[in-house]
Amino acid sequence: xxxxxxxxxxKVAKRGQDVALRCDPISGHVSLFWxxxxxxxxxxxxxxxxxxxxxxxxxxxxxxxxxxxxxxSVSTLxxxxxxxxxxxxxxxxxxxxxxxxxxxxxRLTVL
Amino acid sequence: xxxxxQMEGPVTLSEEAFLTINCTYTATGYPSLxxxxxxxxxxxxxxxxxxxxxxxxxxxxxxxxxxKETTSFHLxxxxxxxxxxxxxxxxxxxxxxxxxxxFGSGTRLQVQP
Numbered sequence: 535x536x537x538x539x540x541x542x543x544x545k546v547a548k549r550g551q552d553v554a555l556r557c558d559p560i561s562g563h564v565s566l567f568w569x570x571x572x573x574x575x576x577x578x579x580x581x582x583x584x585x586x587x588x589x590x591x592x593x594x595x596x597x598x599x600x601x602x603x604x605x606x607s608v609s610t611l612x613x614x615x616x617x618x619x620x621x622x623x624x625x626x627x628x629x630x631x632x633x634x635x636x637x638x639x640x641r642l643t644v645l
Numbered sequence: 646x647x648x649x650x651q652m653e654g655p656v657t658l659s660e661e662a663f664l665t666i667n668c669t670y671t672a673t674g675y676p677s678l679x680x681x682x683x684x685x686x687x688x689x690x691x692x693x694x695x696x697x698x699x700x701x702x703x704x705x706x707x708x709x710x711x712x713k714e715t716t717s718f719h720l721x722x723x724x725x726x727x728x729x730x731x732x733x734x735x736x737x738x739x740x741x742x743x744x745x746x747x748f749g750s751g752t753r754l755q756v757q758p
Contacts, residue, residue, distance in 0.1 A: 565744070567745060567746070569746075574750075574751075575750055575751070576649075576734050576736070576748030576749050576750050576751050577689070577734075577746070577748050578748070579745040579746065579747070582745055590745065593745075625688075625689065627689075627746075629744070632677055632694065632696060632738065632744065633691055633694065634691075634744075634746060635691075636681075636688045636689040636690070637688060638687070638688040639688060
């Protein structure tokens with residue numbers, strides 16, 4: 535059975551570049567979450583979708599971060615003009631109820 | 646806002662030792678509580694959960710009891726194995742519809758043979 539997948543698994547960007555991170559949730563899962571995990575820390579909430587509606591984006595650290603889920607399945611997290619402090623693992627999770635299922639993450643390194 | 650505090654690591658134990666990882670939380674309402682585990686090179690996996698006070702979550706020999714009076718959800722295992730070496734995260738989800746998770750900072754467990 536397919537779990538949550540994310541691509542790319544690793545991304546190296548030069549400061550100032552734009553990046554796009556993809557999340558394929560478990561089929562049929564209504565809720566989708568993005569988290570940011572800095573080295574040695576727990577994941578921190580970025581944004582939440584219910585189907586195609588972005589219901590909460592209170593965790594996005596700046597207006598350089600943008601997320602979408604246009605058809606209620608695949609989601610993309612875009613970071614514009616990347617900065618060194620954006621270096622982290624970006625995790626996607628999907629759920630039908632209380633339990634969230636996590637993808638393997640995308641490790642972003644900004645040089 | 647909601648927060649989770651868990652003991653700092655690393656925790657180093659010998660095989661078959663007893664494990665406790667402390668977790669306390671601050672939240673409004675009645676959150677659900679979780680322990681997630683991250684094995685080396687792998688993604689986060691749900692280890693166990695409890696959705697109301699006095700519930701005990703259990704899985705793979707691990708247990709944790711939702712204690713509302715002490716706002717705690719301590720993780721325990723009677724006899725750890727080398728394969729339990731991982732990072733353990735305590736988390737809560739808020740009682741509203743969003744259900745975003747708030748995580749602690751993680752505790753690294755190292756089990757030596």
